[in-house]
Amino acid sequence: GQQLNQSPQSMFIQEGEDVSMNCTSSSIFNTWLWYKQDPGEGPVLLIALYKAGELTSNGRLTAQFGITRKDSFLNISASIPSDVGIYFCANTNAGKSTFGDGTTLTVKP
Amino acid sequence: DADVTQTPRNRITKTGKRIMLECSQTKGHDRMYWYRQDPGLGLRLIYYSFDVKDINKGEISDGYSVSRQAQAKFSLSLESAIPNQTALYFCATSDPSAPHTDTQYFGPGTRLTVL
Numbered sequence: 727g728q729q730l731n732q733s734p735q736s737m738f739i740q741e742g743e744d745v746s747m748n749c750t751s752s753s754i755f756n757t758w759l760w761y762k763q764d765p766g767e768g769p770v771l772l773i774a775l776y777k778a779g780e781l782t783s784n785g786r787l788t789a790q791f792g793i794t795r796k797d798s799f800l801n802i803s804a805s806i807p808s809d810v811g812i813y814f815c816a817n818t819n820a821g822k823s824t825f826g827d828g829t830t831l832t833v834k835p
Numbered sequence: 836d837a838d839v840t841q842t843p844r845n846r847i848t849k850t851g852k853r854i855m856l857e858c859s860q861t862k863g864h865d866r867m868y869w870y871r872q873d874p875g876l877g878l879r880l881i882y883y884s885f886d887v888k889d890i891n892k893g894e895i896s897d898g899y900s901v902s903r904q905a906q907a908k909f910s911l912s913l914e915s916a917i918p919n920q921t922a923l924y925f926c927a928t929s930d931p932s933a934p935h936t937d938t939q940y941f942g943p944g945t946r947l948t949v950l
Contacts, residue, residue, distance in 0.1 A: 732877075735875065757937050759937055759938070761939075766943075766944075767943055767944070768839075768925050768927070768941030768942050768943050768944055769878070769925075769939075769941050770941070771938050771939070774935055774937065774938065776935070814877060814878065816939075817937075818936075818937040821866060821883075821885060821929070821931065821936070822868075822880060822883060822893070823868075823880075823937065823939055824880075825877045825878040825879075826877055827875060827876055827877040828875075828877050
């Protein structure tokens with residue numbers, strides 16, 4: 727089945743630093759989704775991408791749909807303590823979503 | 836009020852016991868899903884249902900069963916719990932009629948421990 731390779735697995739950064747994480751696959755996809763899971767809660771959609779090359783922002787978050795349609799990147803600028811959590815990439819086929827293993831972000835004040 | 840609710844939020848049980856996890860939603864979505872989350876393994880699909888009469892196995896359905904009692908309710912059962920089913924379980928919904936049908940809306944999760 728589909729497999730999404732998400733990296734890095736974890737990040738420990740200082741408040742104010744920028745963050746970059748990515749997701750790759752051997753398959754071509756028509757969508758890339760990025761979710762965030764706060765501690766003790768379910769994942770929530772951050773950004774959805776539907777077109778190769780698309781660059782979309784949501785506040786300090788920016789995500790890009792790779793031109794090859796096999797990868798996607800999520801950047802967080804000027805990190806703050808509430809950015810802590812697990813970030814998942816995902817895509818969907820026939821109504822079912824496949825998720826990456828997640829990037830756990832820790833922000834030190 | 837939360838759109839997707841799960842009960843219980845935490846449960847500790849013993850090996851061999853039957854357990855039911857319940858999910859309710861007020862979003863009016865036809866599609867509902869059950870996922871399992873283990874540390875470092877992301878979210879893995881257990882079962883999914885596209886409407887009340889539709890039930891489908893996901894990638895890790897062995898040891899689990901589900902029931903779609905109504906559009907708003909989707910229950911997950913462990914007929915005979917075993918320790919390696921200790922995990923965080925999430926219910927989710929999606930709306931196939933929405934402009935972006937890929938978005939999933941998750942409940943708060945149920946933490947299950949099998950001793």
